[in-house]
Amino acid sequence: MYAERASRLPGAVLWSRVVAGPAPDGGATPESASRAVLPDGCMDLLWTEGRLLVAGPDTRAHVPAGVSGGWAGVRFRPGTAPGYLGVPANELRDRRVELTDLWPAAEVRRIAARIDAAADPVDALEEVALLRAAEAPAPDxxxxxxxxxxxxxxxxxxxxxxxxxxxxxxxxxxxxxxxxxxxxxxxxxxxxxxxxxxxxxxxxxxxxxxxxxxxxxxxxxxxxxxxxxxxxxxxxxx
Incomplete structure (x- = not known):
C-alpha cells in the first residue's frame, strides 16, 4: 500500500509504503511484487525500520530488492537535496546509500531511534528534513x-x-x-x-x-x- 501527501518543506512530497513479505508457499503476493521507481529528477531521504538511506537521482528505472516492511520517505524537489544532505547529486546518481555514509554515524543513530519511536515515521522523517533545511543555505x-x-x-x-x-x-x-x-x-x-x-x-x-x-x-x-x-x-x- 502506497500513500503520499505534500510536505511543509516547499516542493517536497511525503510518502509511505508497506510491502508484504513472500507468501507462505514461497510465491509472491501482489503487495510484495517489486515496483520500479522511475526517473523523476528527485532525490529521497528514506527510513525503513531502523535504517536511514538516501536515494540518488535515477537515470533509469530502479527495481527495489528485499523491500518488505514499512517504508517512509521525503522526496525533495529537484535540485534541493544536495544542499540539505551536503553531497553533490552526481555522487549519488543511480545509487541507494546508507545515511551513515554521508552524516556522522552517532547523529544518524539518534535520528533513527527518534523515528523508530515515533507514532508516525513519516511525520518524524519530515521533521528531520525541516530541521536540516533550516540549517542549510536556501536553495539557489x-x-x-x-x-x-x-x-x-x-x-x-x-x-x-x-x-x-x-x-x-x-x-x-x-x-x-x-x-x-x-x-x-x-x-x-x-x-x-x-x-x-x-x-x-x-x-x-x-x-x-x-x-x-x-x-x-x-x-x-x-x-x-x-x-x-x-x-x-x-x-x-x-
Missing amino acids: PLLRDVVSALDAGRPVAETADRLGLGARQLHRRSLAAFGYGPKTLARILRLQRALALARDGVPFAETALRAGFADQAHLARDVRELTGATLGELVGHR
Whole structure:
C-alpha cells in the first residue's frame, strides 16, 4: 500500500509504503511484487525500520530488492537535496546509500531511534528534513528556473541563454544539483509529462505531441530506454 501527501518543506512530497513479505508457499503476493521507481529528477531521504538511506537521482528505472516492511520517505524537489544532505547529486546518481555514509554515524543513530519511536515515521522523517533545511543555505532560485524552463520544453541552449549561463556552466551546475546534465534532466522531465498525460487518459499519439516528443514512435523509444517498460505497461500498473 502506497500513500503520499505534500510536505511543509516547499516542493517536497511525503510518502509511505508497506510491502508484504513472500507468501507462505514461497510465491509472491501482489503487495510484495517489486515496483520500479522511475526517473523523476528527485532525490529521497528514506527510513525503513531502523535504517536511514538516501536515494540518488535515477537515470533509469530502479527495481527495489528485499523491500518488505514499512517504508517512509521525503522526496525533495529537484535540485534541493544536495544542499540539505551536503553531497553533490552526481555522487549519488543511480545509487541507494546508507545515511551513515554521508552524516556522522552517532547523529544518524539518534535520528533513527527518534523515528523508530515515533507514532508516525513519516511525520518524524519530515521533521528531520525541516530541521536540516533550516540549517542549510536556501536553495539557489536559478535551479528552480532551470527546472521550469526545461519542463516547459525549452531547449537547453535557450535555457542557458535566458539564465545568463554558458553551456559548460549550466552543465556543471546541473551535475551537482540534479545528478546529470541538462539534456538528461530535460529528457526525464519530458518522460514525467508524458506519464501524467497518459495516466489522465490522453491518447498516446496526443500525449507524444503535448509532452514534446517528435511523434508516438519517439515517445515509445524514450519510455522503453528510460524505464524498461512500455507506456501501456506503466499506465496499467500505476
